Amino acid sequence: MDFEHAEALNQAIRLLSLRHRARAATLxxxxxxxxxxxxLLLELARTGPMIQAQLSEALGCEPPSVTLMTRKLEASGHIRRKPAPTDKRATIVELTDSGRALTDQVKQLWRALAEETVTGLPAHTVAEIPGLLKALTDNVGTRRPRHPHGHRDGE
Structure with a gap:
């Protein structure tokens, strides 16, 4: 791939990510x-109560980030944290009634954001986007850095 194409691709992905996050923040x-x-709320709604370490893994976040999020959501009454019965070092996180109601609102916003994001695209393209983005995410997450001359580190 030539540099101009690579730059356009990387810039498009970066801008989409920034704008999507900013729009999500606004909503x-x-x-x-x-x-x-x-x-975090959607994951708990999907899976039910989880150990905080598993929640961290499921969200792809570092444990301290999940700890901070859970503390804030607990303080606002949307989740409850309690020691795991089998391992007192582990913490189980679960939605409260307030959290379940909030999650329903989040689902509505998430649908609206998705629809806004793909406005004007043909249905067959929209259907392909999740698979394409997953492939891109997997590629970025599993590749080792390349040497500038095309050799992998250690080769």
Whole structure:
């Protein structure tokens, strides 16, 4: 791939990421949420109670970030944390009734954001986007850095 194409591709991905996060922040603010907190709520709604370390892994976040999010969501009454019965060092995180109600609102906002994001695209393109983005995410997450001359480190 030539540099101009690579630059256009990287710039498009960067701008989409920044703008999507900013738009999500705008939509979530009236609910008292910051970006990332909605993902935690949605994950708990999908899976049920989880050990905080598992939640960290599921969200792809560092444990201290999840700890901070859970503390804030607990203080606002949307989740509850309690020691795991089998391992007192582990913490189980679960939604409260307030958290379940908030998650329903988040789902509505998430649908609206997705629809806004793909406005004007043909349905067949929209259907392909999740798979394409997953492939891109997997590629970035599994590749080792390349040497500037095309050799992998250590080769």
């Amino acid at each position: 979530l603010a009236p609910l008292g949420l910051h970006p990332g907190q909605e993902a």
